[in-house]
Amino acid sequence: MKQLRIPGPTPCPDEVLKAMAMQMINHRGPEFVATMNRATENLKKVFQTQNDVFILTGSGTGGLEAAAVNTMSPGDKILSVQNGVFGERFATIASAFGADVTPLKFEWGQAPDPAAIEKALAADASIKTVLVTHNETSTGVTCDLKTISKVVKNAGKLLVVDAISSLSSINLPVDEWQCDVVISGSQKGWMVPPGLVFVSVSQEAWKAYENARMPRVYWDFSRAKKSLEKGQTPWTPAVSQIFALDAALTMILDEGIENVFARHIRIGEKTRNGLKALGLKLFADEKHASNTVTSVQSSNGLDTKKVTTIMRDEYGIVLGGGQQKLDGQIFRIGHMGLVSENNIDDVLTTLKAVLPKAGFSGK
Amino acid sequence: MKQLRIPGPTPCPDEVLKAMAMQMINHRGPEFVATMNRATENLKKVFQTQNDVFILTGSGTGGLEAAAVNTMSPGDKILSVQNGVFGERFATIASAFGADVTPLKFEWGQAPDPAAIEKALAADASIKTVLVTHNETSTGVTCDLKTISKVVKNAGKLLVVDAISSLSSINLPVDEWQCDVVISGSQKGWMVPPGLVFVSVSQEAWKAYENARMPRVYWDFSRAKKSLEKGQTPWTPAVSQIFALDAALTMILDEGIENVFARHIRIGEKTRNGLKALGLKLFADEKHASNTVTSVQSSNGLDTKKVTTIMRDEYGIVLGGGQQKLDGQIFRIGHMGLVSENNIDDVLTTLKAVLPKAGFSGK
Numbered sequence: 001m002k003q004l005r006i007p008g009p010t011p012c013p014d015e016v017l018k019a020m021a022m023q024m025i026n027h028r029g030p031e032f033v034a035t036m037n038r039a040t041e042n043l044k045k046v047f048q049t050q051n052d053v054f055i056l057t058g059s060g061t062g063g064l065e066a067a068a069v070n071t072m073s074p075g076d077k078i079l080s081v082q083n084g085v086f087g088e089r090f091a092t093i094a095s096a097f098g099a100d101v102t103p104l105k106f107e108w109g110q111a112p113d114p115a116a117i118e119k120a121l122a123a124d125a126s127i128k129t130v131l132v133t134h135n136e137t138s139t140g141v142t143c144d145l146k147t148i149s150k151v152v153k154n155a156g157k158l159l160v161v162d163a164i165s166s167l168s169s170i171n172l173p174v175d176e177w178q179c180d181v182v183i184s185g186s187q188k189g190w191m192v193p194p195g196l197v198f199v200s201v202s203q204e205a206w207k208a209y210e211n212a213r214m215p216r217v218y219w220d221f222s223r224a225k226k227s228l229e230k231g232q233t234p235w236t237p238a239v240s241q242i243f244a245l246d247a248a249l250t251m252i253l254d255e256g257i258e259n260v261f262a263r264h265i266r267i268g269e270k271t272r273n274g275l276k277a278l279g280l281k282l283f284a285d286e287k288h289a290s291n292t293v294t295s296v297q298s299s300n301g302l303d304t305k306k307v308t309t310i311m312r313d314e315y316g317i318v319l320g321g322g323q324q325k326l327d328g329q330i331f332r333i334g335h336m337g338l339v340s341e342n343n344i345d346d347v348l349t350t351l352k353a354v355l356p357k358a359g360f361s362g363k
Numbered sequence: 364m365k366q367l368r369i370p371g372p373t374p375c376p377d378e379v380l381k382a383m384a385m386q387m388i389n390h391r392g393p394e395f396v397a398t399m400n401r402a403t404e405n406l407k408k409v410f411q412t413q414n415d416v417f418i419l420t421g422s423g424t425g426g427l428e429a430a431a432v433n434t435m436s437p438g439d440k441i442l443s444v445q446n447g448v449f450g451e452r453f454a455t456i457a458s459a460f461g462a463d464v465t466p467l468k469f470e471w472g473q474a475p476d477p478a479a480i481e482k483a484l485a486a487d488a489s490i491k492t493v494l495v496t497h498n499e500t501s502t503g504v505t506c507d508l509k510t511i512s513k514v515v516k517n518a519g520k521l522l523v524v525d526a527i528s529s530l531s532s533i534n535l536p537v538d539e540w541q542c543d544v545v546i547s548g549s550q551k552g553w554m555v556p557p558g559l560v561f562v563s564v565s566q567e568a569w570k571a572y573e574n575a576r577m578p579r580v581y582w583d584f585s586r587a588k589k590s591l592e593k594g595q596t597p598w599t600p601a602v603s604q605i606f607a608l609d610a611a612l613t614m615i616l617d618e619g620i621e622n623v624f625a626r627h628i629r630i631g632e633k634t635r636n637g638l639k640a641l642g643l644k645l646f647a648d649e650k651h652a653s654n655t656v657t658s659v660q661s662s663n664g665l666d667t668k669k670v671t672t673i674m675r676d677e678y679g680i681v682l683g684g685g686q687q688k689l690d691g692q693i694f695r696i697g698h699m700g701l702v703s704e705n706n707i708d709d710v711l712t713t714l715k716a717v718l719p720k721a722g723f724s725g726k
Contacts, residue, residue, distance in 0.1 A: 009387040021384035024372040059598035195601035235422035238558035
């Protein structure tokens with residue numbers, strides 16, 4: 001049995017896999033409605049929001065597309081905060097649908113600077129919306145969303161947050177931080193296989209929706225809302241993942257979200273400390289290190305591709321590589337959702353044995 | 364255990380449910396690549412095509428949106444053949460993205476007339492693309508796609524086919540019938556839970572893609588093609604459903620697609636004959652009756668909502684109701700994918716007992 005330690009899909013608990021194997025039911029019948037309503041209410045607890053929360057069938061990127069097309073019109077000025085692959089992807093989507101996107105780029109591995117965002121907003125009053133990646137999965141950086149939110153909301157802009165790899169693992173109180181649209185994906189800390197994306201929509205986002213003229217049918221929030229009033233979805237949903245989500249949410253709420261967040265902090269720190277003790281160099285700025293994914297950069301002759309290959313093929317531990325310009329430059333360890341201190345001990349112990357075989361001449 | 368006899372989601376075989384319960388793997392690793400490539404190759408056999416076939420994560424409606432945005436530009440003239448809910452939905456999508464859609468409407472329950480399509484194409488040379496629903500799930504009608512295709516391709520138009528509830532159950536030789544884009548959904552005859560949609564793309568469709576200016580990122584065919592060259596998907600896919608599809612395709616190809624089609628013909632006929640023997644009135648024109656779903660209209664005092672409620676709550680057999688303007692007018696029996704003569708005998712025997720309780724005063 002392999003140990004999956006990539007930043008999503010994450011391993012699923014037995015209860016979740018059992019739910020995935022449930023026989024199909026009528027997605028327009030009472031049994032589905034009960035499950036859908038319960039899952040939606042429990043999702044809101046984890047989102048810490050009174051806003052609408054929709055369960056859409058698709059990948060996380062589909063949720064980013066949904067956030068864009070439901071709140072923007074072609075020509076809208078958008079500030080896109082970017083410090084990795086996913087910030088750039090969000091901008092690509094908005095641009096493809098005709099938004100006028102101004103990128104605000106920060107070095108990969110660093111967190112966005114709220115003061116720079118404030119300055120960018122002050123410099124261009126026509127900006128309507130700010131896109132932020134809460135947890136940049138490609139580099140392992142969590143931004144200071146609380147402060148960024150203050151800056152964005154003080155300036156009266158719409159705040160759209162990619163929280164695909166943070167929400168449910170890292171504290172993100174959607175209402176307290178006034179986040180207008182927040183997107184998360186089932187295959188991350190939610191411990192559910194990929195196929196669902198969750199989106200919260202604030203009153204202010206609904207106002208933006210009224211004027212948003214980007215074309216949309218499949219991802220349309222209003223259709224989702226109308227169907228949800230009957231406990232349904234506009235299109236046939238990934239029923240199995242909704243069963244699985246229902247089971248996973250029960251586990252998350254039984255553990256208590258504060259405890260889940262604390263566990264991720266504990267495990268994030270343990271991972272970083274363990275890697276440093278092996279003499280490895282962390283890629284992300286430690287002040288903003290993510291508690292769901294840690295990236296390690298090459299140093300002392302380390303061949304990061306060799307590390308992941310040997311770890312997988314000889315020891316059955318699957319780590320992530322670097323994406324795009326970080327390909328071959330870093331490797332990544334996912335530690336979100338179903339993860340314990342023991343899992344991290346396994347990774348660290350195994351790494352210790354593997355590093356010399358991957359060219360590492362450090363301690 | 365309920366018997367699910369709605370036109371999707373359909374019941375899944377044990378092998379498929381077992382695959383759904385498999386633990387997550389790396390969607391960028393060799394194990395996934397092998398599964399993805401095998402599933403894609405086997406899909407092509409069922410599509411009977413050498414064209415590209417993509418596995419996208421989403422509902423069937425997402426596949427319709429994908430077909431539109433990858434082949435059309437705003438302002439393009441589109442002929443939309445409509446004889447039910449799904450033909451209309453296809454037109455709604457194309458219109459929302461700016462196409463200039465001419466509807467060609469046929470009575471619900473009837474099949475589209477190829478001669479009328481020929482006439483409509485002759486009347487407006489500026490039409491670029493024709494949208495056709497192979498099997499209208501809302502009414503239980505299968506169109507004469509072979510003849511329609513000849514008409515459309517003789518006129519030199521692009522042919523886009525919604526085959527969501529037909530492909531894998533009803534013969535649709537994509538290459539022989541020159542269908543340019545064909546869409547099908549996992550939760551129908553494929554015996555896989557909802558969450559995947561399959562799309563075939565011909566050379567002519569790729570030519571249309573080159574000029575198509577509707578905005579797209581998530582559904583973009585070119586991104587799908589580029590990723591598939593590495594045995595991957597551009598965005599994290601519904602991995603579990605791909606495992607399940609792999610298992611289901613093995614079963615379909617083991618049975619042999621000709622045998623699968625023959626079984627659906629046999630069971631479709633058995634269903635219709637059995638219903639008529641009960642004195643019930645079929646809704647769809649029998650010459651074009653679908654072999655995946657049969658609709659029954661109210662007659663002799665029959666309360667169709669009462670039928671489905673009693674069948675479900677007292678006998679555990681779940682049937683479908685009518686959609687939109689057919690709500691309360693018809694009920695529907697799904698018989699695609701995992702279905703045997705015994706399943707239909709169960710439905711018919713139970714119906715016989717239930718009909719008098721639902722106001723039916725016929726034979």
